[in-house]
Amino acid sequence: MTWQEIIDNEKEKPYYKKLKEEIDKRYENSRVFPEKKNIFRAFSLSKIEDLKVVILGQDPYHGFGQAQGLSFSTPKEIKNPPSMMNILKEIKDDLQKDSVCINGDLTPWAKDGVLLLNTILTVEESLPKSHHNLGWEIFTDNIIKYISDNCEGVVFLLWGSPAISKSQLIDKRKHYILTAPHPSPLSSYRGFFGCKHFSKTNEILKGLKKSLINW
Numbered sequence: 001m002t003w004q005e006i007i008d009n010e011k012e013k014p015y016y017k018k019l020k021e022e023i024d025k026r027y028e029n030s031r032v033f034p035e036k037k038n039i040f041r042a043f044s045l046s047k048i049e050d051l052k053v054v055i056l057g058q059d060p061y062h063g064f065g066q067a068q069g070l071s072f073s074t075p076k077e078i079k080n081p082p083s084m085m086n087i088l089k090e091i092k093d094d095l096q097k098d099s100v101c102i103n104g105d106l107t108p109w110a111k112d113g114v115l116l117l118n119t120i121l122t123v124e125e126s127l128p129k130s131h132h133n134l135g136w137e138i139f140t141d142n143i144i145k146y147i148s149d150n151c152e153g154v155v156f157l158l159w160g161s162p163a164i165s166k167s168q169l170i171d172k173r174k175h176y177i178l179t180a181p182h183p184s185p186l187s188s189y190r191g192f193f194g195c196k197h198f199s200k201t202n203e204i205l206k207g208l209k210k211s212l213i214n215w
Helices: 003-011 014-029 082-095 107-111 136-150 161-169 197-207
Strands: 053-057 114-118 155-159 176-180
Touching (some): 003 014, 003 136, 053 136, 082 197, 136 161, 155 197, 176 197
Parallel strands (some): 053 114, 053 155
């Protein structure tokens, strides 16, 4: 199945119909991010058969112009948010070189087989977690379970407690899970810095004879 077929399959389920109704209302009555056309952008940049890595975020950035449908990523003309700055710092410390995405736009990673997935796909301006419990968590849990059941040798990078809690959905006999605190300034010094997830991921991919990610 393609990503589009998987998403279309979810859209037929009762929970999604309720979710869509609520989300449509919110887009109509308040300022919601990302733009509607970018809600599923994470699935549009590479094929499921090319999937190598999943980086799980929480909900989109809630500042104007920041969210673009990829977890942690921002458009290149936007100043890097603190979490993104900490990711770039860890890449430099880990790999001894600057990231190819120094401007904060992670589109190259997405095209390289990294699914940048938030557990909640929409948010209202200046209101973090405002779309918590509307149904997005069911949708993204089902995506994670689909990947676990139907793909092989995917590396899951789970940063922060909400992401780490999703490890129960992943078959550890078939896949690889790396966990760390969230890259937010509130938690990055508790173990995100020094986690070396970028070099560790490429070591795993090398062992699987898959092409490496150009971080």
